[in-house]
Amino acid sequence: MLSHLFNPIRIGSMDVKNRLLMSAMSINFGVDENCHVTDPLMEYFVERAKGGVGMMLVGGGSVHPGGQELPDLPQMYDDSCIPSLRTMVERVKPYDVKFGVQLMHGGRQSYLPEKVAPSAIPAPAVVKGEVRALEIEEIRELVSCFGEAARRCREAGFDFVEIHGAHGYLINQFMAPNSNIRMDEYGGSFENRTRFLFEILEAVRTKAGKDFPVGLRINGNDYIENGWELKDTVRLAPGLEKAGAAYLHISGGVYGSTELTIPSMYTPQGCFVHLAEAVKKVVELPVITVGRIKDPRHADRIIQEGKADMVALGRSIIADPRYPAKAEKGEFDRIRPCVGCCLGCIHAVLAKEPGGCVVNPNVGREYRLNREDGQVIPRKILVVGAGPAGMAAARLFALRGHDVTVCEKEEASGGLLSLAAKAPGRGELDDILNFFRQELNRLGVGICFNTPLTAGFLKEINPDRVILATGSMPDMPVIKGLFQSKMALVTNVDLLRGKDKAGEKVIVLGGGMTGLITADFLADPGKEVVVLNRKKSFAEEMSSNDRYYLRERLKKNKVVLYKNVNIRSFSDDGVVFKVKGESEAVTLAGFDTVVISEKQQPVRDAKKLEKESRAKFHFIGDAKSPRHLMYCISEAEEIACSID
């Protein structure tokens, strides 16, 4: 049991039941054409409030139309937003959670084509478009907009607000020397660069009332050249305390930084805790930390060791809204883990799509159904294949009251995902497999290993439905000289499985995610690796945050990457190819191994047994069509919900 995480805490005038805050996340769904909140966002928060979190923030609350970060975020700049916000607060209130709004202006990091900022300097990454320096009168107007937005939040019934002074958005742009080269009272000295923040804090406290808790999110480090640094945060923090902040929430990173605000699985868990720890030494008010704090025992230790007073969870609460309740009961294995892929959540919203989650297909659909309940006529379900799709389907069928059998032709579960988890830095992919394994165990669903689907087995089980989650296998390309070469020819699957070995100089054919993680797997222990990608970009199916860390690793390990490659022929010890747009062909020689890591093809042999059974057969996951994990899990859960 955890000794510290579930102790109450006083935040300003609020008594909070535990030390967990769901951090602000711009989820980019659940608003109408006026950016007023609608059912999907309301139910998303109700689900998370039910899950037991102590405090919870609506993300991306725009204080001004010109500072909207993304298209589908709630607006706070007009009194017309109040009624729907009030309805959302009323729906959430029964669940004993302190509910707040993060107030923000995107500045040069807004998605809008015309952006404003302290100075006319564009953001170094992610967004494009004109940037105009704000006039003094506009700065004063924006200060007032923050105040008015806070007043609206209070009128709607929220318990608190958080001012977003982090992550390179407008307030942070004023604070950081690299984005603020103003010569007036808002630029230059430390006092001038932080003036906008202090004026906003004062305006918010004046308009919303001095008793209304106002937290501040600021960066402990921008992790970018000439940016805001930890020494600045430590200098600023006592002043914010004196000015009436209810808490300080310490995060890190801006668009284009070397450490990302939303780090992927390659980053250590708790990557920003040291920043909060440094701030905590100079203030008395509650300090909140954030950043890949996945394990409740880790969160508890952070509080116990006095590194922070509260722990903010972002993606862990997207992945499992019931994380707090499960953690409090000590049911750690029952938490559906975020795997740090960044694909369903931040990658989607930055592409202006609705936010979701690779491991939790319910995100954004909470308002439609509760997928684990429901009256069903119990049926006999046979799931073939115990990879992520098969296990996800088996779990939900069992939870819904069906009688489930799983057969797997290999001696272990996990499928290709368990191989991907063997690549450096990708071990967290195993967490989701372990979650499904433990769930099947808890639900009493056994897996028959070393059991391919045969006519005999089908007859013995005599199911009502057969779910084919038989996965995929590498597709061997036909390229001149490939099969005649003296180089060893292996697939990424057999390599990661340990069935085949590579030599010391390796050509990886394929620049998708599996090609790159295989290259990393080989280069990490010191092999010389070249990747040939016949497509125009690398690992498009990965999120940009995840791919960023992988590319950095490949650079460090001196992996040579070629894209837009047209292969002429393989030789006995190498390859001749042309890169699109280049006049000269490239010849590589002295290699001993080629690893095939291009396309996958579905494994569908079992389909032929359908005519021997009364059962209807359904394909899911890679067996339907080889794609990303996100589709495997969502298809699995959809099929399990669709059969009553």
Ligand SMILES: Cc1cc2nc3c(=O)[nH]c(=O)nc-3n(C[C@H](O)[C@H](O)[C@H](O)COP(=O)(O)O)c2cc1C
């Ligand atoms: C989809 C998404 C949207 C986010 N939007 C915001 C935001 O509007 N404001 C903010 O301060 N942080 C935002 N964040 C950052 C999170 O609040 C959090 O700091 C970050 O995800 C790291 O914490 P985690 O590892 O627990 O997810 C966002 C994160 C995600 C995944």
Ligand code: SF4
């Ligand atoms: S999409 Fe990936 S990173 Fe985002 S919450 Fe889900 S598992 Fe975590």
